[in-house]
Amino acid sequence: METRPQGGRKGPPPRDVPPVVGLLLSMALMNALLYLCLDWLFISPRRSTEDPTRCPYGHFRMGLTSNCSPWLSCEQLRTEVRQMKRVGEGAVKRVFLSEWKERKVALSRLTRLEVRDDFLHGLRMLKSLQSEHVVTLLGYCEDDNSILTEYHPLGSLSSLEATLNLSKYRSTNTWQHRLQLALGYVAIIDFLHRSPLGTLVMCDSSDLPKTLSQYLLTANFSIVLNDLDALPLVNRSTGALVKCGHRELRGDFVAPEQLWPYGEDVPFHDDLMPAYDEKIDIWKIPDVSSFLLGHVEGSDMVRFHLFDIHKACKSQTPAERPTAQDVLDTYQKVLNLLRDTVTSQTREML
Numbered sequence: 001m002e003t004r005p006q007g008g009r010k011g012p013p014p015r016d017v018p019p020v021v022g023l024l025l026s027m028a029l030m031n032a033l034l035y036l037c038l039d040w041l042f043i044s045p046r047r048s049t050e051d052p053t054r055c056p057y058g059h060f061r062m063g064l065t066s067n068c069s070p071w072l073s074c075e076q077l078r079t080e081v082r083q084m085k086r087v088g089e090g091a092v093k094r095v096f097l098s099e100w101k102e103r104k105v106a107l108s109r110l111t112r113l114e115v116r117d118d119f120l121h122g123l124r125m126l127k128s129l130q131s132e133h134v135v136t137l138l139g140y141c142e143d144d145n146s147i148l149t150e151y152h153p154l155g156s157l158s159s160l161e162a163t164l165n166l167s168k169y170r171s172t173n174t175w176q177h178r179l180q181l182a183l184g185y186v187a188i189i190d191f192l193h194r195s196p197l198g199t200l201v202m203c204d205s206s207d208l209p210k211t212l213s214q215y216l217l218t219a220n221f222s223i224v225l226n227d228l229d230a231l232p233l234v235n236r237s238t239g240a241l242v243k244c245g246h247r248e249l250r251g252d253f254v255a256p257e258q259l260w261p262y263g264e265d266v267p268f269h270d271d272l273m274p275a276y277d278e279k280i281d282i283w284k285i286p287d288v289s290s291f292l293l294g295h296v297e298g299s300d301m302v303r304f305h306l307f308d309i310h311k312a313c314k315s316q317t318p319a320e321r322p323t324a325q326d327v328l329d330t331y332q333k334v335l336n337l338l339r340d341t342v343t344s345q346t347r348e349m350l
């Protein structure tokens, strides 16, 4: 609001206030009031969307009750964290369940120096993108190539089916919870595409199992992004597109524009491979969502309602695919619609 009036202009007050000056003064007062109202209308809602439970940059909170603490330093990581058993490993990180101040935490260590750039890129992203959609960073040490994050005992989405089959979680294995997970997944893609750093593409997703391994299931059944090692930036204004790695990709899971376009007779050459944009993530949504929906009572009914939006996600032409925000809106509408239908059916039965 650049035109906001500057109050308190200095000068001697007039002894007799002529009617025209009085009129001007009352107009100025009205203006000030109007600006106050506009300020309240347009600024307050924006302020209210900020999550008051989040800590300032460089700090973390474990659980809702504790205070914000600064990220742990190299010294603290070396002396205060006790490494226990290995819980996961990918191409870049080896992850250990560890203990810090009697709490379970996850310590990730670089697997080999050749992938240190990816590791450091992931760390930079983790620092910049802390939000409800991303695993909480607790500390890091670049000298030791280690990162400390919140530990999620339910592990990655790869083990979703096994987790939901445990008797403890069987009541959660419903189409409602599973659609909610799909919503959470698309919300993360939407967050990346409209991130504070710009449009980021989730490149570490060349097949379904790999894609699932990058996300963690939290204890309250939401999804957080854990592996941020391959998030290149699309810059529309400079025309900068991205490529996910330097090797040839194959199969139906990746978007058609990620495949070598010159046929079997021309050998793959990275320099000749055309770049692409964030719409490769949209292509993959139906497959990931379908996995998340699984095969429980009601899953197929949800799939039926998502048919049109998923068909649009699978448009051969990237520009014809919807945005992540469009997909998210549709998922939300379907969830609301089906919830209302179930509620009214239940009422009729009573």
Ligand SMILES: Nc1ncnc2c1ncn2[C@@H]1O[C@H](COP(=O)(O)OP(=O)(O)O)[C@@H](O)[C@H]1O
Pocket (backbone or CB within 6 Å): 087, 088, 089, 090, 091, 092, 093, 094, 095, 106, 135, 149, 150, 151, 152, 153, 155, 156, 213, 214, 216, 226, 227, 229
């Ligand atoms: N904070 C965590 N809590 C629980 N399990 C984790 C955590 N971080 C990683 N893991 C496990 O380790 C695996 C590998 O982690 P990831 O960050 O994807 O490594 P990479 O970068 O090498 O692919 C994950 O798929 C998951 O199973």
Ligand SMILES: [Mg+2]
Pocket (backbone or CB within 6 Å): 090, 091, 204, 213, 214, 227
């Ligand atoms: Mg990974």
